[in-house]
Amino acid sequence: MSWELKNDRPIYIQLIEQIQLRIFSGVYPAGSRLPSVRDMAQEAAVNPNTMQRALARLEEDGLVITHRTSGRTVTEDEKMIEKAKTQLAKEQIMEFLEKMKMMGLERKEVLSIIQNITEEGNV
Amino acid sequence: MTPILECRGLTKKYGRKTALDNIDLKVERGQIVGLLGPNGSGKSTLIKLANELLTPTSGQIFIEGLEPGVETKKKISYLPERTYLNDWMKVHQLIGFFSDFYEDFNKEKAYDMLKSLNINPGDPLKSMSKGTKEKVQLILVMSREADLYLLDEPIGGVDPAARDYILRTILSNYKEDGTVIISTHLISEIENILDYVIFINQGKIHLTASVDEIRSDKGKSVDALFREVFKC
Numbered sequence: 001m002s003w004e005l006k007n008d009r010p011i012y013i014q015l016i017e018q019i020q021l022r023i024f025s026g027v028y029p030a031g032s033r034l035p036s037v038r039d040m041a042q043e044a045a046v047n048p049n050t051m052q053r054a055l056a057r058l059e060e061d062g063l064v065i066t067h068r069t070s071g072r073t074v075t076e077d078e079k080m081i082e083k084a085k086t087q088l089a090k091e092q093i094m095e096f097l098e099k100m101k102m103m104g105l106e107r108k109e110v111l112s113i114i115q116n117i118t119e120e121g122n123v
Numbered sequence: 124m125t126p127i128l129e130c131r132g133l134t135k136k137y138g139r140k141t142a143l144d145n146i147d148l149k150v151e152r153g154q155i156v157g158l159l160g161p162n163g164s165g166k167s168t169l170i171k172l173a174n175e176l177l178t179p180t181s182g183q184i185f186i187e188g189l190e191p192g193v194e195t196k197k198k199i200s201y202l203p204e205r206t207y208l209n210d211w212m213k214v215h216q217l218i219g220f221f222s223d224f225y226e227d228f229n230k231e232k233a234y235d236m237l238k239s240l241n242i243n244p245g246d247p248l249k250s251m252s253k254g255t256k257e258k259v260q261l262i263l264v265m266s267r268e269a270d271l272y273l274l275d276e277p278i279g280g281v282d283p284a285a286r287d288y289i290l291r292t293i294l295s296n297y298k299e300d301g302t303v304i305i306s307t308h309l310i311s312e313i314e315n316i317l318d319y320v321i322f323i324n325q326g327k328i329h330l331t332a333s334v335d336e337i338r339s340d341k342g343k344s345v346d347a348l349f350r351e352v353f354k355c
Contacts, residue, residue, distance in 0.1 A: 007344035010335035
């Protein structure tokens with residue numbers, strides 16, 4: 001998975017999302033140890049302080065745990081990961097629905113388009 | 124803590140032309156800072172004053188509380204806009220030269236970086252392309268464990284793939300609590316690695332802000348903001 005950063009939004013917010021994606025998809029599995037801040041920063045080609053900031057936020061939310069001596073790990077609490085995943089999904093869907101609204105589509109129409117696509121087996 | 128770089132009322136005039144006009148500035152430790160401005164805005168003048176290659180017309184500049192001199196040069200690793208290295212020297216001779224000269228030079232690091240960029244240490248500088256010379260010079264500069272790295276246009280002459288490598292080199296090699304100041308106008312390439320930016324124009328500081336501040340307050344990239352502010 002490569003780090004994709006767009007240039008119109010704060011970098012640390014995008015890093016939070018990208019790390020979450022890696023946790024949800026199992027690149028960083030529950031309970032596993034995260035690379036050092038510097039290594040993660042280098043991989044994403046961002047400033048270490050910005051990476052640090054993103055990790056601090058994830059720590060506040062409980063997804064990431066800092067150990068005094070041995071660096072950071074992903075939480076072992078699968079329920080918490082599931083909850084965060086649903087939260088991120090909700091945000092993405094809200095954003096999507098907002099766009100559909102701008103296109104003048106009603107919820108019903110949107111739902112039927114989604115249904116058609118899934119039935120056609122394109123997804 | 125004492126800022127790594129501080130300017131107080133710093134002014135530099137070349138004859139009648141004012142290159143820097145009464146600048147006040149503080150840069151803290153452990154940061155990567157972009158010094159951004161159009162051509163002739165005063166970027167290189169500021170960097171040269173920090174290196175004692177120029178002396179102020181009035182005002183002061185301090186490196187960790189000290190005026191530029193022998194002691195501050197130990198702390199600063201400087202990449203000038205133009206090369207000063209001897210063309211006839213081979214890369215391994217240059218490495219020897221640098222490690223004799225600077226106590227904080229890490230030879231091993233230098234050879235590692237040469238290897239990953241496929242540069243042969245036995246090659247003389249004069250046999251290399253402009254871009255490769257620039258890479259060698261950057262390797263020499265980043266192999267020091269300095270408190271302050273002053274990089275004047277480090278990515279100007281190299282291709283985009285090498286730019287990425289160079290940015291990663293900067294990220295992975297600067298000392299933990301060291302500060303990196305990068306002057307450039309290739310903003311979109313470097314803005315992800317910056318903590319904050321200093322916009323400088325006609326010898327004056329136009330703005331200092333963190334990259335994420337600019338993005339969340341103005342909803343645009345540093346590059347876009349720069350184009351707007353310095354529109355010709």
